[in-house]
Amino acid sequence: MGQSIVKVESLNRQHALAQIRRSLQFSGAEETLLAAIASEHIRAMASVASQQGRPIATATITRCVTPRIAPLWDIPQNDTAAIKEFVRSELACLAEMGEIQALPNGHWSSTPLRSVVVKDGVSLLLGGGPVLTLPQSLRKSVLVSGRTRILMLPTELTNSEKMPIRQRLSDWLHLPHENVRKWAAEFLKSRVTALVSAEEVEGAQVHFRGYWRSAPYQGCEDGVYLTRRRVSMPRGMMFLYSISRVKASGNGGVSIQADFPIEKDDALRLQSGLKPVHLPREKFQCEVSGNTLTVTLPRPLPWPERRVFALGWLVPNESGQGRYPKRFLLHPRLRPLVERTLSELNIELVDKQPSGEPDEQERRI
Incomplete structure (x- = not known):
């Protein structure tokens, strides 16, 4: 009888990463490759657990995934705290994307395999198990970029019964509106009847004519406005938002007669929905370099519209975590998806100009 020979080959870290990159048809930097690897492990564990009819705990995922990806990290393998935190971060991002579903008590389950059309021949692939399953x-047509999987297949072929369920962009985003201006008008109308008398607030800002205005409020007339004030909280300074009835006085002064507190996400959406039609659309800048689309966010976006940026990678901000502007790195093929999402907020994505004067974005933050 013939003998079978098993060849065992030792791979160093860089060779292992190169082989994984080829098998995933991966496009991106090493840090995003590690995100792709961690995400594929998480999808596999969540998918198997869901098939067995039981959710899987966060602790189980971090305990199992960490030692599998640790050899690929350029840090001592016994220093697992950073890797565990990285896995937990990827869990949160996959949940934000709708790839997995958060359940009570720190448990998770997978979501059905589906696609969101980006443009003809390009779809976002969501849910299901890892690429190799x-x-x-499908597998040969999947391009992996970080935690995101892009299906490169003509749209007419995705109508086949063997293809993933097709999901509309608005359904994936879970948008609370079909038209942000109409939503803003209805939101404002529903809150006006709930206004209660308010004490005078020092330093309040009023949003009118498309911008946040501090005193003096030149041009502000009597009416109902979106307002905010900065307060000190245990986590630091933050804004509290309200719908307020404002009375204008001479010399650019105003007084808040009554108000009603609202959630930050609603306030951020109102900034777009209440902007006068005759004013230019707000513009966010982007630039493409190789396989990277960089999008700059000058101000926060509301949930769920900001979900689209979970498909990318946040660039560390030198001015401090949580500070704006923020820059996100995405695959260039996702640009139409970003453009359509921002357009839901009446925001236009434009190519960054080589030079020019700074605009008034800071006043919109």
Whole structure:
């Protein structure tokens, strides 16, 4: 009888990463490759647990995934705290993308395999198991970029019964509106009847004519406005938002007669929905370099519209975590998806100009 020979080959870290990059048809930097690897492990564990009819705990995922990806990290393998935190961060991002579902008591389950059309021939692939468990007809057409998987397949072919369920962009985003201006008008109308008398607030800002205005409020007339004030909280300074009835006085002064507190996400959406039609659309800048689309956010966006940026990678901010502007790195093929999402907020994505004067974005933050 013939003898079978098993060849065992030792791979160093860089060779291992190169082989994984090829198998995933990966595009991106090493840090995002590690995100892709961690995400694929998480998808596998969540998918198997869901098939067995039981959710999987966060602790189980971090305990199992960490030693599997630790050899690929350029840090001592016994220093697992950073890797565990990285895995937990990827869990949160996959949940934000709708790839996995958060359940009570720190448990998770997978979501059905589905696609969101970006443009003809390009779809966002969501849910299901890892790439290697997909049918061959799909697997060979999947491009991996960080935690995001892009299906490169003509749209007419995705109508096949063997293809993932197609999901509309608005359904994936879970948008609370079909038209942000109409939503803003209805939101404002519903809150006006709930206004209660308010004490005078020092340093309040009023949002009118598309911008946040501090005193003096030149041009502000009597009416109902979106307002905010900065307060000190245990986590630091933050804004509290309200719908307020404002009375204008001479010399640019105003007084808040009554108000009603609202959530930050609603306030951020109102900034777009209440902007007068005759004013230019707000513009966010982007630039493409190789396989990277960089989008700059000059101000916070509301949830769920900001969900689209979970598909990318946040660039560390030298001015401090949580500070704006923020920059996100995404695959260039996702640009139409970003453009459509921002357009829901009447925001236009434009190419960054080589030079020019700074605009008034800071006043919109």
